[in-house]
Amino acid sequence: AVDDYEKLLKYYDVHETIGAGGFAKVKLATHIFTGEKVALKIMNKESHGDDLPRVKTEIDAMKNLSHQNVCRLYHDTKKIFMILEYCPGGELFDYIIEKDRLTEDETRMFFRQIVSAVAYIHSQDYAHRDLKPENRFIDGDQNLKLIDFGVCAKPKGGMDYHLMICCGNPAYAAPELIQGKAYIGSVADIWSTGVLLYALMCGYQPFDDDNVMLMYKKIMRGKYDMPQMIQVDPKRRITVRHLLNHPWLMQGYSCPVEWQNCVTEMSVFYKWSKGSTLHLLSKWDYDQTTATYLLLLSKKSHGKPVRLMRSSAFGE
Numbered sequence: 001a002v003d004d005y006e007k008l009l010k011y012y013d014v015h016e017t018i019g020a021g022g023f024a025k026v027k028l029a030t031h032i033f034t035g036e037k038v039a040l041k042i043m044n045k046e047s048h049g050d051d052l053p054r055v056k057t058e059i060d061a062m063k064n065l066s067h068q069n070v071c072r073l074y075h076d077t078k079k080i081f082m083i084l085e086y087c088p089g090g091e092l093f094d095y096i097i098e099k100d101r102l103t104e105d106e107t108r109m110f111f112r113q114i115v116s117a118v119a120y121i122h123s124q125d126y127a128h129r130d131l132k133p134e135n136r137f138i139d140g141d142q143n144l145k146l147i148d149f150g151v152c153a154k155p156k157g158g159m160d161y162h163l164m165i166c167c168g169n170p171a172y173a174a175p176e177l178i179q180g181k182a183y184i185g186s187v188a189d190i191w192s193t194g195v196l197l198y199a200l201m202c203g204y205q206p207f208d209d210d211n212v213m214l215m216y217k218k219i220m221r222g223k224y225d226m227p228q229m230i231q232v233d234p235k236r237r238i239t240v241r242h243l244l245n246h247p248w249l250m251q252g253y254s255c256p257v258e259w260q261n262c263v264t265e266m267s268v269f270y271k272w273s274k275g276s277t278l279h280l281l282s283k284w285d286y287d288q289t290t291a292t293y294l295l296l297l298s299k300k301s302h303g304k305p306v307r308l309m310r311s312s313a314f315g316e
């Protein structure tokens, strides 16, 4: 690990430690060639590397996920050091605490980003399984970034495959998950996202109790009439697709939540498979495909919707 660290110092200036958790500590760093700030996550010695499946799960997942609301992994060295997207806003959890609770408009602004990230990872056949405010960081432009894919699942049999492992924070865990039943990861993610929405709006969790068993009873009871996300019956729970254009989420916005990243947006727009889109892009022919992709990236970096239109519907 020491020589790995030495190698890292050729490319990054490492600064102070800003956070330390169970598995790792996080230091601020600067990527020397670009001058861009990054976060350096260092796995703890004893729990380092591949003998901890969680680290491998997290790194493999982050390598397959590229989205404006998912924290980017830029570089990993043999599962000990991870160079990650810089999120100076810290945890959404702390943000809610210090603001007590958010206005409806601010909640909607954040929640659209939360739903966008969930829709995207589900479209890539990943279920996060530990969605909570602590796993959302705010970057320098008030964008939310989803982190911690340590317990995520990419079921071999696709998203309808039933999972068994019970994981995540009980306060955000779906009823079917805490009952130890076989559950569908993406459906359980919707429950957690519903609990998160409640916490954003109210400043406290819907099902809370110091006694975990009493909390479980509250979760099982459901306690709300006409719920769509914290719906106890997983079969009747709203799907993320229906969330994207839910009236409450559309209020004040002209369009449904964009969840595609640039490649998926292009493949849908051109009606190409993801594979051939990636192939055409990797040729860098500097033809209209290259232009479309680079201009879409530029739109995204300026916080504009990651969307392509056939007609000149963008006005001026």
Ligand SMILES: O=C(Nc1ccc2c(c1)CCNCC2)c1ccc(-c2cn[nH]c2)cc1OCc1ccccc1
Pocket: 018, 019, 020, 026, 028, 038, 039, 041, 071, 084, 085, 086, 087, 088, 089, 090, 091, 137, 147, 148
């Ligand atoms: O960039 C990150 N954090 C971060 C960077 C700068 C600042 C702050 C925080 C807040 C504290 N004041 C200084 C400004 C940052 C990025 C990615 C990840 C990460 C991605 N997968 N796993 C971890 C973790 C990060 O941090 C952890 C943290 C540190 C202090 C508090 C809150 C959170």
